[in-house]
Amino acid sequence: MASAILFQIFLSFITCLAVESAPQATSAFPHILNVEINNLLLYNIAIKDVSHPKSFENTHTVLKSLLKKNSISADNVDTSQVMKTLQYKIKKMYEKVSQKSKAGGMTFKNYLNQLNSTNYTLKLPHATGSPTKRKLEETLNNERAKRQKLENDISKLENDLKATKSEKCDLLRKIGNPQSIGKRGKARNKFNYKQAQQYRNRSSNIKTIKKNVEDMANDAGFILLDLKMKDRKGKLINVAITDENEEDNNDLEKEIAEMVFVLDTFNISIKGYNEIAQRYGNLPRINAISKKKQKMKEMCPLTKIDKEIDGNRHIGVFRSIEQTLQSVLNDPNKSHLIKDGLIKIKLSGDGTRAGKKKHFVNFTITIIGEDSCKSEQGNYLVAIVKCPETNFYLKSTLSEMFEEFDNLESIDINNRTIQVEKFLGGDLKFLNQITGIGGFSSTYSCLWCKCPKDLRYDMTKELSMSDITKGARTLEEIRMYAGKKKNNFNCTSQPLFHSIPLTKIVPDTLHLFLRIADQLVYHIIKYLQDLDNHVRLSSDNLSKCQNLQKFQTFIASIGMTDWYFFVKDGKLKYDSFTGPEHRAILSKTLFQTIQNLVK
Structure with missing residues (x-):
């Protein structure tokens, strides 16, 4: 029976080696196959002489034709992903073809030549996923087959051992047990001393066997994952493997x-x-x-937020601002951020919508002066909550965090007390809600002064952000007017912070730049549209607006080839530009080009 136990240990060790030395499966088809397709060929197949080019059926026919031309089996391709991409490509090409064909013969001919000289890269993902996943599945199937074979051999061996044991018992009954000679009663059926000692020391023996097998695996460069044995009675013993x-x-x-x-x-x-x-x-x-x-x-300990307001549940999390700063500033590489025992920080926030009724607001902390303070890595998230971006909901859900930030005057860094200078940042909507100022449609919408909106054009009027005698606001004034229903200068709520003066509230320059740049581009396009006012604005006549077409060509020349004008409900429409695109348009050299366009 001892030999049977050793044989079981040997099989376990062989199973461990088989798992580690399994051959790597190869893949004949990559995760994503890039197929170059000539755009003119795509036009001839998908659009030319086709009654409904943008239909799903036409896209399916085109895909089958392309796969056949490139000798690719459709069984290897995830067509659900490719269909959406290809249908969008055909739709855009069809709109472009319609536009060029209405412009004239030479324009359409030149466009066909352009299609013939360019290719479209069609990405074909594999139907069964990545090569790594396929390798793992093939390896798993191979290991299952090996394990099944080992289990069959073990089962056959167990049957042979049972048959041998039965034959031994029959033989002993016939000739008598020599160990029972001279003994009477219960003593006749007792084990000998050696067998009894093995049972008493079974736990010690298992540990010794496990250690020996682990040493053998380590010497061979493997890690023992599992070890199973059976005792004499056939009871299965699972030996726990430590994860040291x-x-x-x-x-x-x-x-x-x-x-x-x-x-x-x-x-x-x-x-x-x-x-x-x-x-x-x-x-x-x-x-x-x-x-x-x-x-x-x-x-990173987090505090959960779960509050019910007006029948709606608002959830979120926040973490201690002081602990966040300590975790960053305890790094010796960040010691240069502390100057004269002072650290400057800015609390920022912004709201977003993830659905029709899902509003989220997040807050971040920025250490002013850090190299990455203007990037994502330099903004440390301290809170996120599911609620509208209003003074009432923010106060109801994040009152603990606001109280901590209000009372934060100093922090302990490496056994030093560091003073904290606080600033507040964000877009104008967020800042108005934090300070208790109402919406921008009101008469007094400015956060820093009480200038009415009907006097903003008057450049002779002298106003100030800090001088109270020249119309500047203060937190004390906002708190005083917040309780009034009339003549409150748009002070609708109590400020959420009391330790940050209005002079340390900084608007987000990106939102300011985008708004100003949008207005500049809007007036440029409006001026070009006025120059083309002799043309009746419609989808068919849009190509006849020469000045608008020059501007669209200029935008395409600086890399934005997908940007174009279109007409909807009788009005000229276009997609908004991002920050980098605005910088490119309004750069010194390109702005001179725009000036030449509008002359």
Whole structure:
């Protein structure tokens, strides 16, 4: 029976080696196959002499034709993804062809020549996913077959051992047990001393066997994953394998951290991961994942928000601003941010919509003077809450965080007391809600002064952001007027902060730039449209507006080839420009080109 146990240990060790030395599966089809297609060929197949080019049926026919021309089997391609991309491409080409054909013969002919000289890259994703996934599935199937073969051999061996044991018992009954000679009663059926000692020391023997097998695996460069044995009675013994080597393995730690990132990014529960881990045994253990998540929670403690206001549930999280600053400034490489025992920080916020009735507001902390303060890495998220971007809801959900920021005067960094100078930033809507000022449609919408909107044109009127005698606001004044229903200068609510003066509230320059640039571009386009007022504005006559077409050509010349004018409900429409696009249009050299256009 001892030989049977050793044979079981040997099979376990061979299974461990087989898992590690399994051959890598190869893939004949990549994850994404790029196919170059001539645009004129696509036009001839999808648009020319086709009654409904933009239909789903036509797109499906075109895709089958392209796959056949390139000798690609449709079974290897995820057509659901390709159909959407190809249908959008055909739609855009059809609109362009319609526009060029109405412009005239030479224009359309030149456009066809342009199509003939350019290619379109069609990306074909594999139907079964990435090559890595296919390799894992093939490896898993191979390992299952090997394990099934080993289990069959073990089952056959167990049957042989049972048959041998039965024959031994029959033989002993016939000739008598020599160990029972001279004994009477119960003593006749007792084991000998050696067998009794083995049972008493079974736990010690299991530990010794496990250590020997682990040493053999380590000498061969492998890690023991599982160990199973059977005792004499056929009872299965599962030996627990400690994860001390795994914790010391840097590659495994990196894999665990990546897995935690994937679980949090795609909102996968621990139960869901457990189901996946049972199917694919080479994934990190669920115990290691849970420990890593708990360790990360301890590094970044979060306070949950769950409040019901007006029958609606508002949830979110926030973390301590003081602890966030300490975790950043304790780094010796950030010591230069502390100047003369003072650190400057800015609290910013913004609201967004994730759906028709899903409003979110997030808050970030920025350390002024940090190299990355103008990038995503330099903005440290401290709160996010599901609620509208209004004074009432922000005060009801984040009152604890506002109180902490209001009372934050100094922090302890490396046994030093550092003073804190606070600023507040954001777009104008956010700043008005934080300070208790109403909307921008009111007469007194400015955050810093009480200039009425009907006097903003008067450049002779002298106003100030800090001088009270020249119309400047103060927090005390806002708090005083907030309780009045009339003559309150648009002070509708109490400010959420009391320790930040209005002179330290900074508007977001990006939103200011985008608004100003949008207005400049709007007036340029309006002027060009007035020059073309002799042409009746419609989709068919848009190509006859020479000045608008010059501007569209100019925009295409600086890299924005997908930007164009279109007519909707009898009005000229166009897509808004982003910040970098506005900078390109309004740069010194390009602005001179625009001046030449409008002359």
